[in-house]
Structures are given as structure tokens and as C-alpha cells.
Amino acid sequence: LDYSFFGGTPNQHSKVEDTIQEWTWYANLTFSRSTPNNPNATLRIAFDPTKGSWSYVGNAARDCDRSAPTMNLGWISDTDTLMRHERGVILHQFGHVLGLMHEHEHPTRSGVRRLREAEILQYYKQTQGLDEITVRRQILDVYSERSVSSYSQHDPTSIMT
Numbered sequence: 322l323d324y325s326f327f328g329g330t331p332n333q334h335s336k337v338e339d340t341i342q343e344w345t346w347y348a349n350l351t352f353s354r355s356t357p358n359n360p361n362a363t364l365r366i367a368f369d370p371t372k373g374s375w376s377y378v379g380n381a382a383r384d385c386d387r388s389a390p391t392m393n394l395g396w397i398s399d400t401d402t403l404m405r406h407e408r409g410v411i412l413h414q415f416g417h418v419l420g421l422m423h424e425h426e427h428p429t430r431s432g433v434r435r436l437r438e439a440e441i442l443q444y445y446k447q448t449q450g451l452d453e454i455t456v457r458r459q460i461l462d463v464y465s466e467r468s469v470s471s472y473s474q475h476d477p478t479s480i481m482t
Contacts, residue, residue, distance in 0.1 A: 379420035
């Protein structure tokens with residue numbers, strides 16, 4: 322997969338490049354860095370701290386405006402030390418690139434809610450400015466077994482949780 326950085330610093334770029342290599346241990350793929358701000362790159366990575374951390378899932382990035390990023394890593398700091406939570410954010414967002422969904426929305430969790438809804442809604446409203454509909458869709462709701470074509474056993478320790 323080729324990728325291009327849309328902004329960011331050398332420290333942030335290095336953190337991403339060092340961390341994403343871990344995915345090559347589990348998936349038959351390689352990563353290739355393209356020129357900065359390349360609208361033709363498959364992955365276009367921004368570092369806007371005001372927009373959180375997110376990524377399009379799988380091939381959905383193909384439908385994204387070519388001048389826009391397909392991923393934002395707003396929680397990656399401009400330091401030369403990779404923090405544990407930064408490694409987790411990078412691996413998680415690249416998991417989305419590879420087509421992985423959130424583990425906490427796993428179909429076999431359907432009907433079993435172990436999350437404190439009111440606290441989660443309040444947290445994401447305060448920390449990320451998300452409305453209730455978005456939090457429900459991206460965090461609280463689970464996928465139905467009919468809405469996903471295949472899945473493995475639920476793994477609450479997954480990087481995709």
C-alpha cells in the first residue's frame with residue numbers, strides 16, 4: 322500500500338513508518354512511502370490535532386476526494402519518543418485501512434451490553450465533540466451477523482477494541 326503524508330512532522334512520520342511495519346507480520350502486504358501531499362496515493366495521512374484520529378475502512382478510501390486525507394492521526398505528538406498509546410492509535414487506524422472493524426461492535430456481542438452508555442456519551446461529547454448519534458453508531462452499536470460477511474471469534478484484547 323502506498324501512502325503519502327499530508328502535513329505532519331518528521332517525528333510523526335517516523336512514528337508511523339516504524340509502527341506500521343508490525344502489520345506486515347500478520348498480513349501479506351508492504352508499505353511504500355509516496356511523495357508528500359500526493360493525491361494519487363492510496364493512503365493520505367494527515368495529523369490535524371483538532372480532528373481526532375480516524376481512518377476510512379478498507380476500500381471506502383477509494384471514494385474519498387483525492388485532495389482530502391483518508392486518515393487522520395491527530396493524537397500523535399511531535400516528539401522523538403513513541404508512546405504506548407500512540408503505537409495503539411497507529412495500529413488501530415491502519416487496521417481500519419486493512420478492512421478491520423471495531424472489535425467492541427462485534428456481532429456476537431449483540432444484545433450483551435457491558436458499556437456504561439451515559440458515561441461513554443458524555444466522554445465523547447466532551448473530549449471529541451461527538452453527538453449522540455455518532456457515538457452510538459461508532460461505539461455503542463454492534464454489527465448484526467447479517468451485516469458482515471465473515472468474522473472471527475470476539476477478541477476483547479484486540480487492537481481494534
